[in-house]
Every structure is written in C-alpha cells, then in structure tokens.
Amino acid sequence: EDKVVQSPLSLVVHEGDTVTLNCSYEVTNFRSLLWYKQEKKAPTFLFMLTSSGIEKKSGRLSSILDKKELFSILNITATQTGDSAIYLCAGEFNDYKLSFGAGTTVTVRA
Amino acid sequence: NAGVTQTPKFQVLKTGQSMTLQCAQDMNHEYMSWYRQDPGMGLRLIHYSVGAGITDQGEVPNGYNVSRSTTEDFPLRLLSAAPSQTSVYFCASSPLDRVEEQYFGPGTRLTVT
Numbered sequence: 114e115d116k117v118v119q120s121p122l123s124l125v126v127h128e129g130d131t132v133t134l135n136c137s138y139e140v141t142n143f144r145s146l147l148w149y150k151q152e153k154k155a156p157t158f159l160f161m162l163t164s165s166g167i168e169k170k171s172g173r174l175s176s177i178l179d180k181k182e183l184f185s186i187l188n189i190t191a192t193q194t195g196d197s198a199i200y201l202c203a204g205e206f207n208d209y210k211l212s213f214g215a216g217t218t219v220t221v222r223a
Numbered sequence: 224n225a226g227v228t229q230t231p232k233f234q235v236l237k238t239g240q241s242m243t244l245q246c247a248q249d250m251n252h253e254y255m256s257w258y259r260q261d262p263g264m265g266l267r268l269i270h271y272s273v274g275a276g277i278t279d280q281g282e283v284p285n286g287y288n289v290s291r292s293t294t295e296d297f298p299l300r301l302l303s304a305a306p307s308q309t310s311v312y313f314c315a316s317s318p319l320d321r322v323e324e325q326y327f328g329p330g331t332r333l334t335v336t
Contacts, residue, residue, distance in 0.1 A: 122263075147323050155313060155327035156266070201265060209254065209273060209322055210281060213265035 115140045115206040119214035127222050130192050134217045136202030137184040144205040146178050146185045151199040192221045224249050227328035229314050235334045236304040244299040244331050246314030253319040255297040259310040272297055273319060304335045
C-alpha cells in the first residue's frame, strides 16, 4: 500500500527562523511528489518534484527530492506569521490518484 | 471565473439520512475529485472522474456515490449517513494532464449525529 509520512506533526517557531519539514514515502509506482499549503480553508499547490536533487524554489520556500532514500524536504527561510499553515505532502503514485500525508502544522509567532 | 464552488458550507445530518454535496467548476477541467479531511489524517481520496460519464474509486469510497453527467458538476452522495462520515469534504478540479495542480473548493463541514 502506498504511504506518505510527514514529520514533525507540528512545530512552533519565531519570525525569522528557518523551518525544515520532512516527507517520506513508500510507493509501488512513483510519478511525482507534491507539496501544498493549507491556510484556513482549501489547500493550494506549492511544488511538484519528479527528479532527485533538483531544488524547486519560490521566494522563501524551497523543496528537494531524494528518490533513492524516498524522501523530500520543504524549507521555509526567514519565516513570517503569514507562513502559519498546514503543509501537506502528497504523492502521485498511480494515474490520477494522490495520497496525502497527515500534514505538518507550522505556527510562526511574532 | 468562480473557480470551484461547493454547497452547502455546513451541514448537520442524523444517522441514516442521505444527502448530496454539490461541486461545480467553471474552468472546463476534465479531472474532478472528492476528498475528506479528518484531524491527523490528511486528505483522503473518495472518488474521482477523468471526464463526463467516467468515475472511479479512490482510497475510501465506501458509503459514497458519485456521478459525472456534465463536465462542470460532480456531486457526492451520502447514501445513509454514519457518524464516521463526520468530516470536512473538499472537491477539486484540474486539467487532466495537471492533476498535481488541482484547484480545491472551500470545503463542506459535515457533522453526523
């Protein structure tokens, strides 16, 4: 059974800190690894990763994939209170089906 | 564009009642899906559709039915509600070749007593 595990489940940091979120997966048919941000309501797409070692960046957020060790990390540098959210990792392991991890709740305190 | 819309926003049902959660999108997306989100469990795929007239099961389909008679609409039916179906339900859509970039609706919070 395909599985996505995120750690930690939650963390609290202060503005300006750097945050690293982890996502490991076990799959039978890997296609891509995805990151989403969920604030008060619906998740929004952040990154799609398909190749090992190639960093994707968007502003203060970056992510990288290791297909040999089956994990990905999401980094947030110089955190702001607006980064407070649930960060979801998901795998596209079969056509058109996404498997999500439980999410990491990030709280950034001023 | 309104994007993905869901109705109702909140619903309380008694055990055994049936109801339909509505989902519509105006982006002409082929792919549509339904997820439920429970505390500590992330999003779990219930059913999905790759086009009008085509639906398939996701990870947790039991107790739910779907149909896709038009590209725009993808309703989710609860046949006989159970307390275990208390959850937040999200509908999402995307082009068929960009499932990773699904647009999510605002969600429906369902409580079954």
